[in-house]
Amino acid sequence: MKVVNCDKCLKDENETVPATHNCKQCKMNYCDNHLNLHNTSNKTKSHVSDLVELSAASTIRNCDKCLKDEDETIPATHSCPSCNMCFCENHLNLHNTSNKTKSHASSVVPIESQVSAAKNCDKCLTDDEEKVLATHHCKQCNAHMCENHLKLHNSSNKTKSHVNDVSELTSAGSSSGGSGSSVAASSGGFVPFSGNYNHIGTLGENEDFNFEFAGVAGLAIDPVNRTIFVADRWTFFEFDLKTKMLKNHFKEPQDRDNMHLCYDTKDKALVYVIDRCCASTIVKISRNGKMVFWENDGTGMIYSMAVDKVDGTIYIAQNGGVDFLSPDTGKIIKTLRQNIQGNNVFGLSRIDCMGINVNNELVLINEDTILVTNKNGKILKKFDKQRTYTQKCPQFEPNTNKIYCVQYGIDSMKEDGTCLTSFMNENSPYKFGLYHAGSGMVIALDSATGELYCGFAEKNVVLVFK
Structure with missing residues (x-):
């Protein structure tokens, strides 16, 4: 199994320390030390029920460069064993063309598809402190929504222009805990028509x-x-x-x-x-x-x-x-x-x-x-x-x-x-x-x-x- 690093160690101390747990609400991976801080902080101690132990079936990897340089949690698509780091597509391109690391390109491997846990509606969780299963995801807001909050989202003057960036969540097997899970049914971004008419x-x-x-x-x-x-x-x-x-x-x-x-x-x-x-x-x-x-x-x-x-x-x-x-x-x-x-x-x-x-x-x-x-x-x-x-x-x-x-x-x-x-x-x-x-x-x-x-x-x- 590839090593997943603690996001806090990487961001705050520039150290690569193996993570042991992931918090679904924070979307962060933690080592044992930072997990203890997370579980005792007034801001995050209520997240304890959303912690999952990292295993081969539940590993969540974020791009290490996005987290360290831009303070963003962007899912990684590839891992470099030589650097012991995970990269999104953008940082992978930089990694593979940099004079310092382009020799690693042949050893870069894609990260296997992850089985994600069922997603809860972010608005229900933050506003009502209720766990309601989400049915849709908005890419622009980076938020999961239940049917009720989806209607509010699509009619609000602030967010109704996002409608083409909303995707439905569909069933995708089981999480490590054995419960049903959901992943966004991605529209696949943009792919131009080839003009070949195959x-x-x-x-x-x-x-x-x-x-x-x-x-x-x-x-x-x-x-x-x-x-x-x-x-x-x-x-x-x-x-x-x-x-x-x-x-x-x-x-x-x-x-x-x-x-x-x-x-x-x-x-x-x-x-x-x-x-x-x-x-x-x-x-x-x-x-x-x-x-x-x-x-x-x-x-x-x-x-x-x-x-x-x-x-x-x-x-x-x-x-x-x-x-x-x-x-x-x-x-x-x-x-x-x-x-x-x-x-x-x-x-x-x-x-x-x-x-x-x-x-x-x-x-x-x-x-x-x-x-x-x-x-x-x-x-x-x-x-x-x-x-x-x-x-x-x-x-x-x-x-x-x-x-x-x-x-x-x-x-x-x-x-x-x-x-x-x-x-x-x-x-x-x-x-x-x-x-x-x-x-x-x-x-x-x-x-x-x-x-x-x-x-x-x-x-x-x-x-x-x-």
């Missing part, structure tokens, strides 16, 4: 029964629960993003075809449109079973729809403008269509598709132009497209600023419309190439794994590309 699977192909789609019309990813919803005519299917296996399905309440499927991470709800020829109905179905129907107050066809990542506001593109709908009532609370001179605020005759980029800004696209605007309609960026044609279903990739959308196939381009490439899946039984641009194809990008999902209605399949 076909790695098809949703439904591994079920133990004959599974078929009837008419794929929409895809929407739930980044917290790590699932993808497929709108298939009058039925919604939910698949696990990791296993690609079916988890759930339910009927559209009115047995109607739907379009513009979105997922609201704030309210944990599907949002979509039912087209009634001369009018449209917007439907919102929450995971808790709550269902609401709103008749569209605007007039004309809804060309595109998006949901705000922070507050759940619903944006619909119609009549050459964008209407903002309340996530609670469905009423139009704001409109971006005409300026004070009576001209179109965007200078566009039509908006073919719309989305929310990684900066939570509106991106409007038609056959000629790409506009990036703030929520007041101020044009932040305007680009002429490299090629003039209609594109649909935009997906925005973090860090790279790439946009993926559908036309006759799957297009990728930079935010300014340059570096345009088209993928037609020509060497496959599922060759693209539809008569109407964007008709019968939908896509969803999972930037946690670098996987691109493509719903192809002509063949009634959902393909997964890596």
Whole structure:
């Protein structure tokens, strides 16, 4: 077993002394001497029930450099036997490139996956002195939360912008004490799509029964629960993003075809449109079973729809403008269509598709132009497209600023419309190439794994590309 050092000895005395215990509340490892101080201090003596003896099954290792230099407890990923120290990924890179220690690189070994104890809600523990099992973890707050505190966290003005950094805790075996444990279901950070379009699977192909789609019309990813919803005519299917296996399905309440499927991470709800020829109905179905129907107050066809990542506001593109709908009532609370001179605020005759980029800004696209605007309609960026044609279903990739959308196939381009490439899946039984641009194809990008999902209605399949 690799040696785990006392965090206090390393931090305060610059000594590497083997630790014997770990405190879950402090997230620190202690030798026997510092354990005695910990257990008698007024500040930490109440933690005694959260102490665990370090063993091969319960060892918790923090990065020694983060603790010593920055006073932070960051989980270590690798250990160097020559230095007798543990490192996070950042400090490992420094260790392996430093003239003093780069010769150790060949002896560095990864730290085995740890089995962690069940996590308690940090707010319940600090505010109410109660031990309540946590269900979610926020990376930005570095805090575990129960369902009640999660709702407060996601609605607070201070923390509601963290919603995309919240991950659900899932079961992961037993701790050294034999009780069930939980670990964060990590979203995996950011992985860019390769652009190689390697076909790695098809949703439904591994079920133990004959599974078929009837008419794929929409895809929407739930980044917290790590699932993808497929709108298939009058039925919604939910698949696990990791296993690609079916988890759930339910009927559209009115047995109607739907379009513009979105997922609201704030309210944990599907949002979509039912087209009634001369009018449209917007439907919102929450995971808790709550269902609401709103008749569209605007007039004309809804060309595109998006949901705000922070507050759940619903944006619909119609009549050459964008209407903002309340996530609670469905009423139009704001409109971006005409300026004070009576001209179109965007200078566009039509908006073919719309989305929310990684900066939570509106991106409007038609056959000629790409506009990036703030929520007041101020044009932040305007680009002429490299090629003039209609594109649909935009997906925005973090860090790279790439946009993926559908036309006759799957297009990728930079935010300014340059570096345009088209993928037609020509060497496959599922060759693209539809008569109407964007008709019968939908896509969803999972930037946690670098996987691109493509719903192809002509063949009634959902393909997964890596």
